[in-house]
Amino acid sequence: MSALVKKNSLGMAHVILGLSIAVLVIVVAVPVLLIFLNAFWAEGKFNITDVIAVLREPETYQALLNSLIIASGTTLGSTAVGTFFAWLVTRTDLPFKKFMRGMFLVPFMLPSFIGALAWKMLLSPRAGYINRFFMDAFGLDGPIFNIYSYLGIVAVEVMYLFPFVFIQVCGALERMDPTLEESARISGAGLFTITRKITIPLVLPSILSGALLIMLYSMAHFGTVAVLGIENGIYNIPTLIYERIHQSAGSFASIRTGTVLASVLVVSAAFIIWLQGKVLGRGRYQIIAGKSFRPVELKLRALRWPLLGFCLLYIGFTIVLPTAVIFLVGGLKTYGLPFAPENLSLVNYRFILFEYQVTKDAILNSVTLGLAAAFITMFAGVMISYVIVKMRVRGKGILEFLGMLPFSVPGSVIALGVILAWSGKYGVNLYNTVWIILVAYIARYMAFSLKANSAALEQVHDSLMEAARACGASMWQTLRDIVLPLVRPGMLAAFFLIFLPSLRELTVSIMLYAPTTRTIGVAIYTLNEDGETVVSAALAGIALLLIITGQTIINRVSAKYQG
Amino acid sequence: MATILVESVSKRYGTHLVLDNFSLRIEHGECFTLLGPSGCGKTVLLRLIAGFETPDSGSIRIGETVVAKADNGVHLPPERRGLGVVFQDYAVWPHLSVFDNVAYPLKLAGLPKQAVRDRVLESVALVNMTGLENRLPSELSGGQQQRVALARALVARPALLLLDEPLSNLDANLREEMRFEIKELQRKLDITVLYVTHDQEIALALSDRLAILDENGTLRQTGTPLEIFERPADLFVFSFMGVANLLPARGEGDACLVGRQSLPVQPGACPDGARRLAGFRPSDVRIDRENRDDTPCLRGTVRRASFLGPVMDYLVEVDGSTLRVSVDTHEALDRGRVFRDGEPCVLRFHNLHWFDAPDAAKAPPAGKSPLADVAAAKGAGA
Numbered sequence: 001m002s003a004l005v006k007k008n009s010l011g012m013a014h015v016i017l018g019l020s021i022a023v024l025v026i027v028v029a030v031p032v033l034l035i036f037l038n039a040f041w042a043e044g045k046f047n048i049t050d051v052i053a054v055l056r057e058p059e060t061y062q063a064l065l066n067s068l069i070i071a072s073g074t075t076l077g078s079t080a081v082g083t084f085f086a087w088l089v090t091r092t093d094l095p096f097k098k099f100m101r102g103m104f105l106v107p108f109m110l111p112s113f114i115g116a117l118a119w120k121m122l123l124s125p126r127a128g129y130i131n132r133f134f135m136d137a138f139g140l141d142g143p144i145f146n147i148y149s150y151l152g153i154v155a156v157e158v159m160y161l162f163p164f165v166f167i168q169v170c171g172a173l174e175r176m177d178p179t180l181e182e183s184a185r186i187s188g189a190g191l192f193t194i195t196r197k198i199t200i201p202l203v204l205p206s207i208l209s210g211a212l213l214i215m216l217y218s219m220a221h222f223g224t225v226a227v228l229g230i231e232n233g234i235y236n237i238p239t240l241i242y243e244r245i246h247q248s249a250g251s252f253a254s255i256r257t258g259t260v261l262a263s264v265l266v267v268s269a270a271f272i273i274w275l276q277g278k279v280l281g282r283g284r285y286q287i288i289a290g291k292s293f294r295p296v297e298l299k300l301r302a303l304r305w306p307l308l309g310f311c312l313l314y315i316g317f318t319i320v321l322p323t324a325v326i327f328l329v330g331g332l333k334t335y336g337l338p339f340a341p342e343n344l345s346l347v348n349y350r351f352i353l354f355e356y357q358v359t360k361d362a363i364l365n366s367v368t369l370g371l372a373a374a375f376i377t378m379f380a381g382v383m384i385s386y387v388i389v390k391m392r393v394r395g396k397g398i399l400e401f402l403g404m405l406p407f408s409v410p411g412s413v414i415a416l417g418v419i420l421a422w423s424g425k426y427g428v429n430l431y432n433t434v435w436i437i438l439v440a441y442i443a444r445y446m447a448f449s450l451k452a453n454s455a456a457l458e459q460v461h462d463s464l465m466e467a468a469r470a471c472g473a474s475m476w477q478t479l480r481d482i483v484l485p486l487v488r489p490g491m492l493a494a495f496f497l498i499f500l501p502s503l504r505e506l507t508v509s510i511m512l513y514a515p516t517t518r519t520i521g522v523a524i525y526t527l528n529e530d531g532e533t534v535v536s537a538a539l540a541g542i543a544l545l546l547i548i549t550g551q552t553i554i555n556r557v558s559a560k561y562q563g
Numbered sequence: 564m565a566t567i568l569v570e571s572v573s574k575r576y577g578t579h580l581v582l583d584n585f586s587l588r589i590e591h592g593e594c595f596t597l598l599g600p601s602g603c604g605k606t607v608l609l610r611l612i613a614g615f616e617t618p619d620s621g622s623i624r625i626g627e628t629v630v631a632k633a634d635n636g637v638h639l640p641p642e643r644r645g646l647g648v649v650f651q652d653y654a655v656w657p658h659l660s661v662f663d664n665v666a667y668p669l670k671l672a673g674l675p676k677q678a679v680r681d682r683v684l685e686s687v688a689l690v691n692m693t694g695l696e697n698r699l700p701s702e703l704s705g706g707q708q709q710r711v712a713l714a715r716a717l718v719a720r721p722a723l724l725l726l727d728e729p730l731s732n733l734d735a736n737l738r739e740e741m742r743f744e745i746k747e748l749q750r751k752l753d754i755t756v757l758y759v760t761h762d763q764e765i766a767l768a769l770s771d772r773l774a775i776l777d778e779n780g781t782l783r784q785t786g787t788p789l790e791i792f793e794r795p796a797d798l799f800v801f802s803f804m805g806v807a808n809l810l811p812a813r814g815e816g817d818a819c820l821v822g823r824q825s826l827p828v829q830p831g832a833c834p835d836g837a838r839r840l841a842g843f844r845p846s847d848v849r850i851d852r853e854n855r856d857d858t859p860c861l862r863g864t865v866r867r868a869s870f871l872g873p874v875m876d877y878l879v880e881v882d883g884s885t886l887r888v889s890v891d892t893h894e895a896l897d898r899g900r901v902f903r904d905g906e907p908c909v910l911r912f913h914n915l916h917w918f919d920a921p922d923a924a925k926a927p928p929a930g931k932s933p934l935a936d937v938a939a940a941k942g943a944g945a
Binding site: 461463464466467468469470471472473474475477481482485486 | 613614615640641642643645646647648650651652654655656657658667668671672712715716719725
């Protein structure tokens with residue numbers, strides 16, 4: 001009988017393991033594999049010459065180059081901006097530091113394509129409000145700044161991506177053991193020398209890690225380039241994939257180009273993640289202690305208030321102004337009218353919320369898709385993280401490898417892979433239904449769920465589970481009574497980490513939508529493309545309200561959990 | 564009946580063989596301690612008995628039940644072994660109140676509500692925690708959490724209680740108090756207790772019998788605390804059980820020489836031509852200013868005198884060897900045994916333990932204090 005018991009419990013472990021592997025294989029591995037297959041496998045054999053031919057086509061080559069240019073520019077800009085502000089709020093006596101720190105995190109909430117939309121309204125060469133103001137007031141012949149340019153795209157991406165670096169560097173600067181700097185000071189080094197010789201080398205891994213994160217994000221970023229680049233023929237990898245698939249409705253040549261470009265994205269993403277692991281692995285933990293200390297603050301003296309003014313100006317310019325423009329344009333009768341009270345009303349908002357079927361559908365689709373994806377991904381993430389973090393089963397190595405995949409697969413790649421896998425070629429046709437978007441969301445957000453849940457599970461010490469077993473609980477009872485209640489905060493975090501971004505998702509849904517399965521992001525984008533600028537802006541305003549409300553709820557909840 | 568029989572158990576992690584062909588018998592109703600430096604495999608043995616690990620070979624029996632046998636793959640999961648376990652980090656579930664923590668084993672067993680309540684309150688009273696039933700673990704001190712863990716382990720009335728370094732996270736006073744309470748509970752409830760620790764003081768105070776393991780997981784000695792302390796089986800056990808002085812001695816004819824001096828010993832302890840180590844505790848030495856009654860003794864120099872409160876502690880050099888000697892403070896004052904650095908002294912010994920000098924490689928380097936070696940061994944145990 002005892003022998004039976006052993007087989008039984010081993011069986012359960014293997015069921016969980018098998019299920020976890022199945023989820024990741026179906027949702028992530030198969031789509032990625034199909035992309036590689038389609039790119040490198042033609043007419044039954046491995047084919048590299050065609051791949052090179054595709055890459056040498058002027059348009060694809062230019063798109064690769066553009067992705068690289070935009071990503072590099074964005075990375076440099078965001079790193080400079082993020083590091084500077086991080087230093088300002090952690091290491092100086094800037095007034096209202098805590099408030100400013102919170103403000104610098106706000107761009108995280110703003111979807112960058114909505115930001116891009118706002119900047120288009122402000123700075124497009126002919127119709128942009130700012131450009132028009134200068135042309136009218138000073139009689140200039142041309143715009144003072146053309147947002148439809150590399151510089152414009154990079155500037156907008158920097159505005160909304162720099163928090164990645166900001167948050168990493170803030171953390172590093174705060175956790176750094178101040179005795180390291182104090183001992184340098186005692187040895188007679190001046191503040192400048194300390195900064196150069198001690199502080200910067202110590203936080204460099206965090207800066208680099210944040211920079212690489214931005215590089216990864218920007219390479220595969222669709223929204224900003226789609227809104228600001230297409231007008232002037234600036235395509236990057238994701239926008240070209242979209243353009244090709246969208247135009248040709250899935251012809252062989254376009255799939256070919258798409259998969260080759262997607263392969264390039266996957267490989268670069270994997271390389272960036274590998275590089276990031278190297279950078280972080282190199283001695284971060286030896287230098288930076290886990291505790292929070294009070295570091296030495298630099299006295300800004302006369303620069304104190306001017307620098308605060310500069311920060312406020314920056315925030316006003318990058319957050320307040322674009323957001324205000326979105327809401328104001330959303331209230332206009334017709335795009336292009338001045339923002340005078342007689343031109344503004346709530347008509348557009350009423351229209352999209354209650355009358356216009358397209359936007360009503362979009363809001364409903366996004367909310368249900370977000371809820372469903374968050375729910376499913378949360379549970380799948382708990383299960384997979386549990387196996388990776390807590391179980392000792394043979395075959396776990398495969399799962400650990402598969403678990404890395406979601407982190408290195410960008411959204412546009414997932415969308416393409418999902419099209420390849422679920423368009424009926426392998427028996428199941430989900431194309432043009434919401435289900436295909438759901439599958440893609442699950443794949444896209446699996447990484448968030450794995451991260452949040454494994455962090456929560458690492459906190460649950462093994463002895464807590466062993467204590468339950470010793471008390472007479474079976475494996476399932478232990479899971480139900482001890483593990484799940486303890487990882488609930490992590491699960492909740494995962495849920496919101498998925499639900500909120502999915503409300504504004506664009507990259508994946510734009511490749512997968514059908515007339516009735518538009519999401520909020522798709523609706524904003526297509527309405528804007530169709531010239532329905534005011535309706536599009538109103539919907540963007542509604543999206544912002546949804547996101548801000550959601551974020552506020554999360555902050556409340558997480559504050560309660562921590563307090 | 565909860566006699567534990569561990570027979571020829573081996574356990575390997577990767578290439579590291581933690582336990583090799585290990586056998587042990589723990590009698591019903593005794594408080595048995597596994598004592599050894601960290602990494603010696605004592606916790607692994609406890610986890611094998613609890614069922615958190617499976618042996619690679621050998622078998623384990625608790626009472627009449629074979630709970631693990633490697634040959635035919637028998638492995639009774641921990642929840643069916645009917646035992647209580649207390650962990651080093653308490654492992655009190657943070658999301659449950661004291662009451663719910665302690666009640667959990669009974670709820671699983673399906674006891675009616677009123678019975679659960681009675682038993683929990685009884686168990687909580689047993690560990691002196693009455694009145695704190697509704698607290699959450701975060702509102703308790705470390706010692707209180709440890710009591711909750713103890714109450715939880717005892718509430719289902721297991722025949723066997725396993726304790727894995729349960730006191731090492733507590734401060735010294737609490738540790739002392741808790742070890743008496745555990746002993747008290749064990750007597751009151753007539754259960755078998757297996758206690759794992761690296762702290763020899765706790766082991767001596769608590770155990771009916773104890774087993775000493777070395778860092779390779781080899782069983783060096785089993786016995787009562789007195790046997791272990793007074794008749795250590797070998798150098799390892801002697802060094803591990805407290806501050807140890809080791810004097811290298813060699814037999815020449817009838818004499819036993821330490822450096823150039825003759826050490827007075829009973830005949831046969833150090834035969835002609837032998838190289839041996841004389842081991843003794845700091846308190847086994849009598850230190851004096853001069854040899855008043857002309858009995859045989861060793862002469863040395865006090866190198867460092869430290870006042871530690873109840874005792875005076877001296878570091879004495881005898882022909883190249885350094886020894887630690889302690890004298891009761893009052894005795895030192897009354898009999899003029901307060902020394903200053905550099906003063907000469909004479910030493911007499913009672914209760915010498917004789918050990919074969921270890922291989923050259925392992926022997927303490929000449930001129931260096933043998934204490935360093937012991938300190939290293941103790942350091943490894945900490």
